[in-house]
Amino acid sequence: MTSKVPTVKGTREFYPEQMSLRNFLDEKVRAASQAFGYQEYDGPFIETIDLYAAKSGEELVKKQSFTFEDRGGDLVTLRPELTPSLARMIAAKQNELVYPVRWWSFGPFWRYEQPQKGRTREFFQWNIDMLGVDSPEADAEIIAVAATFLRSVKLDPARATIYVNNRRLMESQFDALGIFPDKRVEVSNLVDRRSKMEPAKWDEYALEVGLSQSQLDGLKNVLGNYDLWKKSDELTRTFDALEALGMKEYIKFNPNIMRGLLYYTGTVFEAFDTTGSLKRSIFGGGRYDNLLEDVGGQPLPGVGFAMGDVVIGIILQEAGLLPEFTPTPAQVLVTVFDEKLSSQSYKLAAELRDAGLNTIVYPEPAKLPKQFKFADRMKMKVALVLGPDEAEKGLVVLKNLLNGEQVQVPREAVVASVKGILNNA
RNA sequence: GCGGAUGUAGCUCAAUGGCAGAGCACUUGACUGUGGCUCAAGUGGUUGUGGGUUCGAGCCCCAUCAUCCGCCCCA
Numbered sequence: 001m002t003s004k005v006p007t008v009k010g011t012r013e014f015y016p017e018q019m020s021l022r023n024f025l026d027e028k029v030r031a032a033s034q035a036f037g038y039q040e041y042d043g044p045f046i047e048t049i050d051l052y053a054a055k056s057g058e059e060l061v062k063k064q065s066f067t068f069e070d071r072g073g074d075l076v077t078l079r080p081e082l083t084p085s086l087a088r089m090i091a092a093k094q095n096e097l098v099y100p101v102r103w104w105s106f107g108p109f110w111r112y113e114q115p116q117k118g119r120t121r122e123f124f125q126w127n128i129d130m131l132g133v134d135s136p137e138a139d140a141e142i143i144a145v146a147a148t149f150l151r152s153v154k155l156d157p158a159r160a161t162i163y164v165n166n167r168r169l170m171e172s173q174f175d176a177l178g179i180f181p182d183k184r185v186e187v188s189n190l191v192d193r194r195s196k197m198e199p200a201k202w203d204e205y206a207l208e209v210g211l212s213q214s215q216l217d218g219l220k221n222v223l224g225n226y227d228l229w230k231k232s233d234e235l236t237r238t239f240d241a242l243e244a245l246g247m248k249e250y251i252k253f254n255p256n257i258m259r260g261l262l263y264y265t266g267t268v269f270e271a272f273d274t275t276g277s278l279k280r281s282i283f284g285g286g287r288y289d290n291l292l293e294d295v296g297g298q299p300l301p302g303v304g305f306a307m308g309d310v311v312i313g314i315i316l317q318e319a320g321l322l323p324e325f326t327p328t329p330a331q332v333l334v335t336v337f338d339e340k341l342s343s344q345s346y347k348l349a350a351e352l353r354d355a356g357l358n359t360i361v362y363p364e365p366a367k368l369p370k371q372f373k374f375a376d377r378m379k380m381k382v383a384l385v386l387g388p389d390e391a392e393k394g395l396v397v398l399k400n401l402l403n404g405e406q407v408q409v410p411r412e413a414v415v416a417s418v419k420g421i422l423n424n425a
Numbered sequence: 426g427c428g429g430a431u432g433u434a435g436c437u438c439a440a441u442g443g444c445a446g447a448g449c450a451c452u453u454g455a456c457u458g459u460g461g462c463u464c465a466a467g468u469g470g471u472u473g474u475g476g477g478u479u480c481g482a483g484c485c486c487c488a489u490c491a492u493c494c495g496c497c498c499c500a
Binding site: 006009052063064080081082083084109111113114115116117119125192259263280281284285306335337367368369370371372373374375376377380383385387388389397399401404406 | 426456458459460461490491492493494495496497498499500
């Protein structure tokens with residue numbers, strides 16, 4: 001039964017279970033970022049549309065952004081990506097930052113697209129970038145951060161692979177085939193779409209774009225050449241560094257990875273789940289050496305990537321790699337026997353909290369079976385009972401809900417006993 | 426923007442055009458101070474919404490809304 005006021009299409013409600021997944025991703029992303037010394041930052045959630053007009057691609061700005069007029073009549077948009085905001089923030093303090101800048105962020109983004117598997121209109125995204133260095137080793141580091149994340153969530157190389165390519169390398173190949181720069185964008189799109197189209201249809205499409213038959217044949221040769229990276233000094237150095245960083249197993253050169261985004265200039269990469277039901281990329285990124293200039297800064301090279309929470313969430317769930325959900329952060333329940341004894345229970349709960357134990361006390365006198373059932377459903381570990389018999393003798397019944405064992409302990413020893421059980425659980 | 430599918434109990438789903446059901450969950454009891462396991466009983470419905478066809482519609486038709494899957498696009 002749907003509520004009278006439905007949610008906005010494509011938005012998401014994070015019930016505690018989904019929230020724990022979001023927090024799990026936040027933790028893993030933070031850990032991978034910080035392992036390499038990256039600093040956390042964030043930008044505005046609302047930006048003017050102009051920020052994205054320059055470089056983000058027409059489709060994104062015109063059709064996939066949540067844009068509206070504010071009360072002052074300005075066109076604003078809910079951010080569909082972070083990189084332009086990052087570029088502006090860097091440009092604004094370009095002369096006072098310590099380089100290389102290593103920054104990361106995990107926050108909400110919005111895109112007005114048709115919701116489907118792996119795609120929502122509201123999502124969280126991990127962004128991580130290094131600016132101020134244009135070395136192939138910097139590219140390797142960013143890719144290594146990504147691989148570190150994959151490893152930390154236990155997606156092994158057999159399951160998740162990072163495909164790497166280089167635009168400069170591809171452009172030199174295009175040049176050699178006589179494909180002129182004015183066709184670059186179309187040819188990039190062509191390459192991007194190859195895996196999704198029937199071979200014959202793709203050939204047709206290629207000829208429509210304006211390639212000659214010999215250029216098409218040449219292009220197919222290039223795209224099938226998995227040793228092509230040897231012709232690129234950049235990629236050779238990047239792969240060497242990745243080997244030294246211990247991440248080579250996650251990496252594969254793939255000349256078919258182009259990425260649609262206009263601002264990439266050098267190495268580009270994209271990760272896919274190689275076994276699951278989802279064909280979407282887990283994350284993608286690359287080197288963008290002109291972006292700062294484009295937003296009005298001094299030239300500054302950069303490399304980075306972004307990962308949405310939706311696809312990785314589905315993959316981890318399908319792979320059974322999500323941690324077991326713990327309904328309540330409290331492991332201890334203090335039951336309330338009856339109205340007369342309830343204040344005793346509240347006092348005991350307060351003591352447990354003072355001792356650093358997260359504790360729930362039942363908020364009304366209810367039948368014990370109901371209270372125990374609550375503790376069970378919440379996967380709590382210890383239940384305490386303070387009934388008339390115990391109150392009289394200064395005791396508390398302490399039940400280990402994991403094994404059902406139950407003991408009576410003196411009131412003063414409760415904290416220590418509970419801690420003992422929790423330590424062994 | 427285009428195409429396909431699905432909307433029935435809190436959840437997952439059944440029901441040839443002829444009495445709207447099951448499992449799970451919930452409540453109660455078996456068990457008067459103890460969860461899980463078991464057994465029994467009970468509560469729970471404007472079949473998404475609005476029209477139409479029919480003696481009769483959950484089922485057929487039209488419209489509409491929502492969700493899911495795909496296309497487009499993917500930063």
